[in-house]
Amino acid sequence: DAGITQSPRHKVTETGTPVTLRCHQTENHRYMYWYRQDPGHGLRLIHYSYGVKDTDKGEVSDGYSVSRSKTEDFLLTLESATSSQTSVYFCAIPAPRRSANTGELFFGEGSRLTVL
Amino acid sequence: QQQVKQSPQSLIVQKGGISIINCAYENTAFDYFPWYQQFPGKGPALLIAIRPDVSEKKEGRFTISFNKSAKQFSLHIMDSQPGDSATYFCAASMNNAGNMLTFGGGTRLMVKP
Numbered sequence: 559d560a561g562i563t564q565s566p567r568h569k570v571t572e573t574g575t576p577v578t579l580r581c582h583q584t585e586n587h588r589y590m591y592w593y594r595q596d597p598g599h600g601l602r603l604i605h606y607s608y609g610v611k612d613t614d615k616g617e618v619s620d621g622y623s624v625s626r627s628k629t630e631d632f633l634l635t636l637e638s639a640t641s642s643q644t645s646v647y648f649c650a651i652p653a654p655r656r657s658a659n660t661g662e663l664f665f666g667e668g669s670r671l672t673v674l
Numbered sequence: 675q676q677q678v679k680q681s682p683q684s685l686i687v688q689k690g691g692i693s694i695i696n697c698a699y700e701n702t703a704f705d706y707f708p709w710y711q712q713f714p715g716k717g718p719a720l721l722i723a724i725r726p727d728v729s730e731k732k733e734g735r736f737t738i739s740f741n742k743s744a745k746q747f748s749l750h751i752m753d754s755q756p757g758d759s760a761t762y763f764c765a766a767s768m769n770n771a772g773n774m775l776t777f778g779g780g781t782r783l784m785v786k787p
Contacts (some may be wrong), residue, residue: 562717589773598683600763600777601718616774648717652773661706661767663775665717 561585562666564649570672577636579669581649583629589652590632591663592616592624594645601648607632639673646670677701678766680778687785693751695781697764700745704766708775709738709749712761721762722749754785 563582571577581590588609593601593616603616605624613624621643623635636643647669653662680697687693699707708723724731724738724747731738737750751758764778 591774598779600678600680600765600779601775602777603774606774617776650717653720661708661723661765661773661775662720663773665719667715667717 562649562651562664564647564666564669566669567667568670570674571639572674573640574638577639577671577673579634579647579649579671581632581634581666583632583649583651585651585654585664586629587651588629590626591650592622592632592634593648593650593665594618595648595668596645604634604647636671639671641673644671644673677776678764678778680764680781682781683779684782685784687754687783689754689756689785689787691754691785693749693754693758693783693785695749695762695764695783696746697748697778698744698746699766701766701768701776702745703768704776705769706767707738707740707747708765708767709736710763710765710777712763712780718763751783754783756785756787759783759785 565580591606592604595601602618607613607626625633649666650663653664678699709721710718711721712718722733722736726742735752740747762781765775767775
């Protein structure tokens with residue numbers, strides 16, 4: 559089954575603690591994306607990667623960092639979590655069997671993060 | 675600043691009725707307009723998409739209407755079914771922008787039996 563595996567699926571943490579979310583893909587795609595979903599805002603791009611060690615900022619990158627040391631893994635880190643980072647985080651890749659630049663993304667099932 | 679504005683935020687439709695969700699965009703460089711459907715606890719999934727060289731695209735009960743001059747596009751769900759109850763997102767992207775999508779705020783659709 560195609561895919562993306564996100565971990566953890568649920569996490570509750572306290573303000574000021576570091577948090578790392580992991581996205582693992584089995585499609586060997588160059589591009590990977592991290593979005594956050596909040597009511598009324600839809601999904602907003604945090605960071606994306608276009609290859610190993612190649613990453614760039616998205617619309618809402620403040621407070622987040624990413625790393626991509628292997629094609630299959632894309633990590634999102636909150637160095638010091640804040641309550642405003644309570645959200646559902648989605649990892650995405652271009653839809654399987656599609657090249658980049660089609661605008662079609664395949665999303666993981668999300669990681670729900672609560673920062674108390 | 676939201677580049678893609680979506681309305682309504684929520685919608686209740688009777689079974690068999692037509693559901694209509696509207697989106698407007700600002701950036702004329704956008705050239706691909708997908709709609710995503712999301713069920714609770716799941717990630718969004720591509721439903722249907724259109725490019726600006728056509729004014730309408732139909733797939734089964736789902737139709738996208740596109741008005742390039744008005745910078746608006748809409749999703750019509752004909753013969754709406756309870757199984758269509760979900761959150762719908764419109765989105766837009768630019769060619770050669772690495773699949774980066776700009777999403778609307780979402781519409782929660784409930785279809786009553």
